[in-house]
Amino acid sequence: MVLSFNTRRMVQVAGGALLTLLAACQSEPASRTITIQQTWDLQVGNQVGNYRISSGLGDITLELGGDPVRMPFDGKLQPMDDHCLALTSPEVPAYLFRLCGINRPNLGQRSQGHTIGRAERLVFAAFRKEPDGTWALIEPATELIEQFLTE
Amino acid sequence: MSPKTKQRAKRRPRRQRRYRLITSGLLMLLSFSLGLGLRFQAKAASAKKDLCQDIISSQAVLSRQQLTQLLTIPERENRQAIEAIAEEPYCTLTAIEVRAGVSAERAAYPLAFDPNTWLVVLYEDEEYVGYGFKLQH
Numbered sequence: 001m002v003l004s005f006n007t008r009r010m011v012q013v014a015g016g017a018l019l020t021l022l023a024a025c026q027s028e029p030a031s032r033t034i035t036i037q038q039t040w041d042l043q044v045g046n047q048v049g050n051y052r053i054s055s056g057l058g059d060i061t062l063e064l065g066g067d068p069v070r071m072p073f074d075g076k077l078q079p080m081d082d083h084c085l086a087l088t089s090p091e092v093p094a095y096l097f098r099l100c101g102i103n104r105p106n107l108g109q110r111s112q113g114h115t116i117g118r119a120e121r122l123v124f125a126a127f128r129k130e131p132d133g134t135w136a137l138i139e140p141a142t143e144l145i146e147q148f149l150t151e
Numbered sequence: 152m153s154p155k156t157k158q159r160a161k162r163r164p165r166r167q168r169r170y171r172l173i174t175s176g177l178l179m180l181l182s183f184s185l186g187l188g189l190r191f192q193a194k195a196a197s198a199k200k201d202l203c204q205d206i207i208s209s210q211a212v213l214s215r216q217q218l219t220q221l222l223t224i225p226e227r228e229n230r231q232a233i234e235a236i237a238e239e240p241y242c243t244l245t246a247i248e249v250r251a252g253v254s255a256e257r258a259a260y261p262l263a264f265d266p267n268t269w270l271v272v273l274y275e276d277e278e279y280v281g282y283g284f285k286l287q288h
Contacts, residue, residue, distance in 0.1 A: 089283065090271055090283030090284050090285040090286075091202065091244065091257070091271060091283065091285060092247070092249060092255075092257075092273065092283070093257075093271055093272065093273045093280065093281040093282050093283035094226065094273055094280045094281020094282070094283075095249055095273075095281075126249065126250075128249075128250070128280070129226065129280075129281055130226065131225045131226040131227055138249075138250050139250060139251040140249065140250065140251060141248035141249060141250060141251045141252070141253075142251070143247075143248050144247070144248060144249055
């Protein structure tokens with residue numbers, strides 16, 4: 001009886017460990033908030049009437065039709081503005097990329113080439129860090145956006 | 152011994168065996184998934200392209216003092232302000248274009264006191280844009 005109790009206990013411990021491991025793998029990274037240098041009223045996340053603005057000045061919308069969006073380099077994906085993602089990478093210092101419209105994205109630390117998620121319409125914006133700590137919307141290079149869309 | 156206790160004595164090992172089987176099965180599953188995860192990680196690491204494009208100075212490292220001095224330099228300062236402190240980098244990364252029409256150069260410096268951490272500095276048009284800390288696996 002003692003032995004069978006021990007084995008049962010072991011099963012419980014093993015199960016607990018497995019659950020902890022799973023939970024640890026799925027914990028969501030903290031969301032990212034930035035101060036945008038350009039103070040426009042009509043910005044992503046603001047509202048017009050009862051409707052949320054999903055893209056504004058400086059955003060590039062791509063008709064992906066459900067195609068995958070990939071990591072152009074190693075980096076970290078965090079939730080941003082409720083419906084968007086922020087991609088930052090120590091390999092590309094002082095830049096932040098905002099991706100909106102991706103369904104069920106894979107958040108956290110991701111390697112180059114990994115799929116971020118799929119999007120019907122990808123709304124893309126690039127920001128560059130200013131000396132005062134704010135982030136300025138910039139015009140991204142076509143080549144850079146292409147790296148998100150090809151393997 | 153009564154026949155009842157005999158029966159129980161007979162049954163117990165079978166029960167134990169079953170538990171042992173379940174436990175070992177679970178443990179095997181656990182180690183298998185762990186091994187799979189590790190292998191997957193190793194694969195991802197090996198598939199990863201090398202960060203460096205050109206090795207500039209194979210002995211280059213950044214001391215604590217150099218690092219602290221570097222971090223006091225504000226963004227948009229001239230590139231020479233960084234190079235006066237850090238001198239030659241360990242390597243340069245591939246040139247990329249992040250902003251339309253502007254090529255970005257990147258230089259990497261391993262930290263002397265933590266060689267697995269590299270400071271990556273980004274320049275655009277001879278201007279210092281920013282830094283990042285890259286963990287090397």
